Amino acid sequence: MYKSGGSTALKRLMTEYRELSLHSPEGITAGPISEDNFFEWEAVINGPPETPFEGGVFTANLSFPRDYPLNPPTMKFTCPMFHPNVYANGVVCISILHPPGDDPNHYESSSERWSPVQSIEKILLSVLSMIADPNDESGANVDASKMWRDNRDQYNEIVHDIVRKSLGL
Amino acid sequence: MDSLFELDDPSDWPDTLPHMRELDQLLRCPVCKEYFATAMVTSNCGHTFCSLCVRRCLTQETKCPSCRAPLTESELNPNRLIDSAVHTFKSGRLQLLAELKTAAQASLSAAHGESRKSNSESGPKRRRIGTRSTGITGNSDPNLKDKMSTRNAETVSMVDLTTSDVEQMITSDMDMTNSDDDRDVRLAPPAGKRDSRRASNSDDSDFMPDETSQPTRTRPAAGSQASVPCPNCQELVRQARINWHLDRCLAGKSTKEPTPVSMRKQAGPALVLQQASMTAKCVLPRPTKLAYSLLSEHKLRRTLKDLGIPTKGDKQQMQARHVEWVNLYMANADASVPVSHRLLLRRLAAWEEALARPADSSKPALETEGDVAEHAAKYADSFASLVAQARAVRAKPAKVAPDPLTLPL
Numbered sequence: 001m002y003k004s005g006g007s008t009a010l011k012r013l014m015t016e017y018r019e020l021s022l023h024s025p026e027g028i029t030a031g032p033i034s035e036d037n038f039f040e041w042e043a044v045i046n047g048p049p050e051t052p053f054e055g056g057v058f059t060a061n062l063s064f065p066r067d068y069p070l071n072p073p074t075m076k077f078t079c080p081m082f083h084p085n086v087y088a089n090g091v092v093c094i095s096i097l098h099p100p101g102d103d104p105n106h107y108e109s110s111s112e113r114w115s116p117v118q119s120i121e122k123i124l125l126s127v128l129s130m131i132a133d134p135n136d137e138s139g140a141n142v143d144a145s146k147m148w149r150d151n152r153d154q155y156n157e158i159v160h161d162i163v164r165k166s167l168g169l
Numbered sequence: 170m171d172s173l174f175e176l177d178d179p180s181d182w183p184d185t186l187p188h189m190r191e192l193d194q195l196l197r198c199p200v201c202k203e204y205f206a207t208a209m210v211t212s213n214c215g216h217t218f219c220s221l222c223v224r225r226c227l228t229q230e231t232k233c234p235s236c237r238a239p240l241t242e243s244e245l246n247p248n249r250l251i252d253s254a255v256h257t258f259k260s261g262r263l264q265l266l267a268e269l270k271t272a273a274q275a276s277l278s279a280a281h282g283e284s285r286k287s288n289s290e291s292g293p294k295r296r297r298i299g300t301r302s303t304g305i306t307g308n309s310d311p312n313l314k315d316k317m318s319t320r321n322a323e324t325v326s327m328v329d330l331t332t333s334d335v336e337q338m339i340t341s342d343m344d345m346t347n348s349d350d351d352r353d354v355r356l357a358p359p360a361g362k363r364d365s366r367r368a369s370n371s372d373d374s375d376f377m378p379d380e381t382s383q384p385t386r387t388r389p390a391a392g393s394q395a396s397v398p399c400p401n402c403q404e405l406v407r408q409a410r411i412n413w414h415l416d417r418c419l420a421g422k423s424t425k426e427p428t429p430v431s432m433r434k435q436a437g438p439a440l441v442l443q444q445a446s447m448t449a450k451c452v453l454p455r456p457t458k459l460a461y462s463l464l465s466e467h468k469l470r471r472t473l474k475d476l477g478i479p480t481k482g483d484k485q486q487m488q489a490r491h492v493e494w495v496n497l498y499m500a501n502a503d504a505s506v507p508v509s510h511r512l513l514l515r516r517l518a519a520w521e522e523a524l525a526r527p528a529d530s531s532k533p534a535l536e537t538e539g540d541v542a543e544h545a546a547k548y549a550d551s552f553a554s555l556v557a558q559a560r561a562v563r564a565k566p567a568k569v570a571p572d573p574l575t576l577p578l
Contacts, residue, residue: 007523008201008222015178015202022180066524069200070229100230116226116234117199 009068013038016120028124030062039064043075043124047163048132052156056163060092060127062120072097072114075127080165082158084134084145093140096126178202181266183273193262196255198222200234204259207504208251212244217251221500228492247503453477453510455502456495461488477510478517493520 030043041062047053077090095112139145179193200222207220216235396405466484
């Protein structure tokens with residue numbers, strides 16, 4: 001048995017894992033990669049219906065800091081991803097994942113940013129809605145942003161490719 | 170808060186009781202998702218958090234974690250009613266859940282037509298098990314919680330047992346409980362003459378436990394309770410204990426008998442207070458917030474030393490430690506029953522340990538496929554040269570190897 005002492009983070013991650021495994025929102029599955037390390041999670045996100053991403057299954061890793069929930073985790077897609085708000089290396093750029101103190105882009109209202117009362121479930125739901133509805137004001141992937149704005153057909157085509165890749169086709 | 174890990178959350182309640190689930194949720198801190206520990210309400214926006222949780226959040230950002238309204242620590246006020254509500258709710262929670270489980274099982278077996286001839290029997294029995302667990306839940310010893318959960322699991326199967334079986338189990342359970350309480354003996358009030366208890370387990374029948382916890386137990390025969398005066402000291406002693414008393418009395422030893430469990434249990438909350446004050450010998454000075462950027466490393470180290478907290482590490486580590494110490498100290502000062510500073514120091518050490526762990530142990534486990542690919546790309550040159558070296562080494566023995574093989578042939 002583990003003595004709780006300073007491990008607020010661990011306890012909260014275990015609670016969230018339990019909640020998510022009992023009532024996970026539609027289209028989302030998440031849990032620790034290994035039960036030995038609750039600070040590294042894997043999430044599987046189904047492409048939201050009625051978007052170019054429909055039908056795809058996307059995997060991502062979540063890394064939690066030791067002072068979670070004071071600071072947010074980082075999220076990185078481990079499958080090919082083409083989206084205006086996802087860097088080429090897979091890192092997700094979304095306001096809820098930005099710690100309260102710094103605002104690198106100077107456009108986010110602080111109400112959208114991370115707060116300790118947020119949760120993994122809320123992050124994943126935000127990512128789901130981000131996938132469906134990109135925010136082209138903060139282009140993490142400039143090519144994708146531009147294409148999404150100017151050449152939607154080409155964007156959709158690339159996304160369809162990615163969906164096929166995500167299914168291993 | 171330092172009890173053993175027990176993961177309870179609102180989903181423990183069945184879907185048929187949405188209100189209990191909601192109440193369970195409401196009594197939890199939105200930051201740590203556990204029951205409020207020293208609840209503090211914000212004076213501006215009226216949100217409630219654990220004292221330590223909200224203080225930790227405020228060192229990060231001076232805003233309410235829930236609504237982001239500007240908030241400072243001076244705007245926090247204790248919310249004692251919530252503390253009491255949490256205490257009461259936690260005490261009744263396990264009992265209620267256990268009873269729900271038992272009831273569900275009973276109705277299940279009834280539905281399957283397995284009900285025995287005396288179906289009415291299960292009613293009073295269930296109640297007895299329930300009331301018994303009240304006695305345990307009321308106990309403040311955190312070590313008991315663990316046992317409690319296992320025992321609640323047992324109660325489910327108990328429905329099928331006969332009354333005497335259940336009572337036997339209760340008796341053996343009581344003995345298990347006693348050992349946990351032994352360390353409290355020194356703090357317990359002195360034993361009353363009639364309240365004495367047998368040292369040997371074999372004669373447990375005339376030991377009268379907490380009456381409220383075991384309403385069905387029959388009173389023991391009056392004979393063993395009758396008191397007789399000691400021929401040596403004239404003190405009134407229970408008849409069954411007179412030989413034991415005489416032995417000690419004549420030898421000049423203390424004739425005080427071990428404290429009965431019932432008294433120790435009743436003294437629960439008072440004990441906690443007493444214990445806290447007894448261990449609170451080391452009193453550390455109240456820390457204040459510092460402007461770290463104005464302090465040199467040397468000065469900060471001296472401040473930490475004056476406060477009685479560890480001074481190891483560089484300035485950044487000392488600063489983080491000081492911040493956490495101020496939060497721990499202030500949150501403890503908010504509590505209605507503060508713990509000793511020694512325990513606070515232990516919590517500080519545990520916090521630091523939990524924070525430091527990732528650097529060594531968990532890093533290797535993080536390597537994902539992407540990281541491996543990145544790593545491979547970064548060191549492609551080194552890999553290539555290593556492969557070339559390895560090939561060269563393998564090529565040499567390949568030349569040598571055939572020779573000894575061919576020789577014998």
